[in-house]
Amino acid sequence: MQSLDTYRDEARVRAVCDEIARVATREWTLMEVCGGQTHSIMRYGIDQLLPKQIELVHGPGCPVCVTPLEVIDRALAIAARPDVIFTSFGDMLRVPGSTTDLFQIKAKGGDVRIVYSPLDALQVARANPGKQVVFFAVGFETTAPANGMAVFQARREGLKNFSILVSHALVPPAIIALLSDPENRVKGFLAAGHVCAVMGYREYEPLAEKYRVPIVVTGFEPLDIANGILACVRQLEECRAQVENAYPRAVLREGNVAAQKLIAEVYQVCDRKWRGIGEIPASGWRLRDNLREFDAELRFDVGDLRVNESPLCISGLVLQGRKKPNECVAFGKQCTPAKPLGATMVSTEGACAAYYRYARHTFALVG
Amino acid sequence: MITLQCPLPLRDYPNIVMGHGGGGKLSRDLVEHLFAPTFDNALLAPLNDxxxxxxxxxxxxxxxxxxxxxxxxxxxxxxxxxxxxxxxxxxxxxxxxxxxxxxxxxxxxxxxxxxxxxxxxxxxxxxxxxxxxxxxxxxxxxxxxxxxxxxxxxxxxxxxPDDVNISAGNARAGDAIILSGAIGLHGIAILSQREGLRFDSEILSDCAPLHDLVATMLAITRDIHVLRDPTRGGIASALNEIADAGKIGIEIDERAIRVPRDVASACEMLGLDPFYVANEGKLIAFVPNEIAPRVIDAMRAHALGGDAAIIGRAVAAHPGMVVARTSIGATRIVDMMIGEQLPRIC
CATH class of the missing domain: 3.30.1330.10 (PurM-like, N-terminal domain)
Structure with a gap:
């Protein structure tokens, strides 16, 4: 933990922020892609230390937030079944579906369990051969290898009572979608360090070149984020548009090759709906055809569920960096973490929840 | 006429969920919207422990x-x-x-x-x-x-004792806020033993009786305004309850709050905030600023208060809200939890 203290040290972070102020000669809008980075920025108040000319907008990289409502409803339908033990990471439990959430399913007798790894879910399946055990496999490229490993092992062991409900999203197609939008005002990206730790950053190089936009691989501690911003601003000021690694202690250009190999064996690319944004082509993973017996959506026949979102919620615009959470009329009024209208208010990594939890003292509510 | 309806809606939950026992907002809702108005009396009203x-x-x-x-x-x-x-x-x-x-x-x-x-x-x-x-x-x-x-x-x-009057509602702007020691030990000791999560650690629960430490403090001054043991919901929930009851704002300095390295590591790994993790042998005290140094000296001489320190102040600004100075010198809100703390996906 000694090293973490270093990355949270006021003097070091201030020194980098001072350098950003010195380098930036005009206004720049940057997007941190990942919800974990948004959380860090608000949790530590990094935005308060930045010069006025740097604006951070918050990207679509919160796995809880971009999971479509119908996928949540599918999870709820499966979890309510008496023959099912439904396992999930903790922060999916409070995400509201159209009528209920996993906490309430649990309160009404559903067997819903928080696990810390999909391999724990596999252990639950081994220990309960008379039950169907389902793991809610939500996440970006980061969580895909472990989720894939669980399926891989289940097949090897011939486990018939294990399946996963897959909702994997991919970062590069989302960045392309944002950059292709005529209203885009993002001039540089902080790419998610943990996604790049798995996938490397070669796939971002054609994007930087085609769209003339700097993409800086960035970590999650305050000093990491400040360094990522500095590298991005330097590129913009020097009219460069490159992929740069500001998180070398965790990320290699090639990424984790063994994990990528496993991913290729388990998943194939598919079109995918992003909550609040809509369908993005080739932006998700589903299980390969030869592994679809482990796909909970097919096993429990819940693929046809379709639902509508709250008309007040602007989480789609927030996820695209076009609105700030506090620009929403419902923010802090009809919509709070206790009673969220959209997923960005639920997850601790959601931009709306981060604004509400950490920073509502710094601005006035609108409307 | 007696109706079997909640006096006020309980955050739209038709059933009890685990969060109602988590010491956060949901627990508070049950007390404020159901128990307190139904059992209504002057002794219950301050909602002290x-x-x-x-x-x-x-x-x-x-x-x-x-x-x-x-x-x-x-x-x-x-x-x-x-x-x-x-x-x-x-x-x-x-x-x-x-x-x-x-x-x-x-x-x-x-x-x-x-x-x-x-x-x-x-x-x-x-x-x-x-x-x-x-x-x-x-x-x-x-x-x-x-x-x-x-x-x-x-x-x-x-x-x-006759001349002692301690209650969350007695917090005053200007009070120094004292924390008796390191936080998060009990909650993480319990978590480390939970099924499916077992991890090796040397972390022991801080479970201990605090009345003797309190007596030591009262021997220095009778003018202690508030005492709270930050159990479920951690110091964040305790401070929010005090801010609410005393109609004062609270400012704390994160760097003054001792989080043992093992606890910090476990929290990092699990995506938990140590401010919300339970303690069973720590107390928070609000005392007039001028006597705080003497109270701290006395606490430090006691086995259960060796790491006592001032972690912040009660202020007149932002009543009901707890604001922390972060490790990088900016500010953030320390909110009450909704239900239970949930480990994050990544």
Whole structure:
């Protein structure tokens, strides 16, 4: 933990922020892609230390937030079944579906369990051969290898009572979608360090070149984020548009090759709906055809569920960096973490929840 | 006419969920919207951890608490230690000298008598250490599957000195906020033993009776405004409750709050914030700023207050809100939790 203290040290972070102020000669809008980075920025108040000319907008990289409502409803339908033990990471439990959430399913007798790894879910399946055990496999490229490993092992062991409900999203197609939008005002990206730790950053190089936009691989501690911003601003000021690694202690250009190999064996690319944004082509993973017996959506026949979102919620615009959470009329009024209208208010990594939890003292509510 | 409806809507939950017992906003909702308005009386109204009232020539403190911790044996203690120390501490937070406790046991059919003996022996030892007597009790057994080994309820009474008046509502702008030591030990010690999460650590629960530390503080000054033991919901929830009750703002400095390295590592790994993790042997005190240094000196001389430090101040600005100075010198809100703390996906 000694090293973490270093990355949270006021003097070091201030020194980098001072350098950003010195380098930036005009206004720049940057997007941190990942919800974990948004959380860090608000949790530590990094935005308060930045010069006025740097604006951070918050990207679509919160796995809880971009999971479509119908996928949540599918999870709820499966979890309510008496023959099912439904396992999930903790922060999916409070995400509201159209009528209920996993906490309430649990309160009404559903067997819903928080696990810390999909391999724990596999252990639950081994220990309960008379039950169907389902793991809610939500996440970006980061969580895909472990989720894939669980399926891989289940097949090897011939486990018939294990399946996963897959909702994997991919970062590069989302960045392309944002950059292709005529209203885009993002001039540089902080790419998610943990996604790049798995996938490397070669796939971002054609994007930087085609769209003339700097993409800086960035970590999650305050000093990491400040360094990522500095590298991005330097590129913009020097009219460069490159992929740069500001998180070398965790990320290699090639990424984790063994994990990528496993991913290729388990998943194939598919079109995918992003909550609040809509369908993005080739932006998700589903299980390969030869592994679809482990796909909970097919096993429990819940693929046809379709639902509508709250008309007040602007989480789609927030996820695209076009609105700030506090620009929403419902923010802090009809919509709070206790009673969220959209997923960005639920997850601790959601931009709306981060604004509400950490920073509502710094601005006035609108409307 | 009596209707079977909640006086106020309870955050749209038609059923009890685990978060209602988590010590956060949902727990608070149950108390403020159902229990307090129904049982409505002046002694309950301050919503302290105990009621204080005069009887004959004495001022008594009275409290009750139930213990459902899982696992029942954990590094640094047992459910029995908690059942004694938890109630002793609830009394101590009014400045009371704890005297007598009751013990109610709800046992599950099939529970091992060896384990029950171990729990009861630990209660006996804890009561002796705290200088209280268990003077009445009750035992019930429920069918297998209708309980989880053992649940314990304890109630307690103690005597409050005449010139002591401690309540969350007494917090005043300008008060120094003292924390008696490192946070997060109990919660992480329990988590480290949870099924499916077992990890090796040296972290021991800080479970301990605090009344003697409180007596040490009261020997320095009777002018202690607030005492709270930050159990469920951690120091964040305790501070929010005090800000609310005292109609004051609170400013704390994150760097002044000691989080042991093991606790910090476990929290990083699990995506938890140590400010919300339970403690069972720590207290938060609000005292007038000018006497704070003397109170801290006295606390540091006590075995349970060796790391006592000022962590912040009560202020007139932003009443009801807790604002922290972060490690990089910016500010953030420290909010009340909704239900339970949830580990993050990544």
């Amino acid at each position: 105990q009621a204080v009232f005069a009887m004959e020539n004495a001022r008594l403190a009275f409290t009750t608490d139930s213990f459902v911790v899982k696992p029942i044996f954990f590094p640094g203690g047992t459910i029995g230690d908690l059942a004694i120390n938890g109630t002793v501490n609830d009394l101590a937070m009014s400045g009371a000298r704890p005297l007598y406790l009751s013990a109610g046991f709800i046992l599950e059919e099939g529970f091992s008598l060896d384990d029950l003996t171990r729990v009861v022996y630990s209660m006996g030892a804890a009561a002796k250490r705290a200088g209280v007597q268990i003077v009445t009790g009750d035992t019930k057994v429920v069918e297998a599957g209708h309980g989880d080994k053992i649940y314990i309820n304890t109630a307690g009474i103690g005597i409050v």
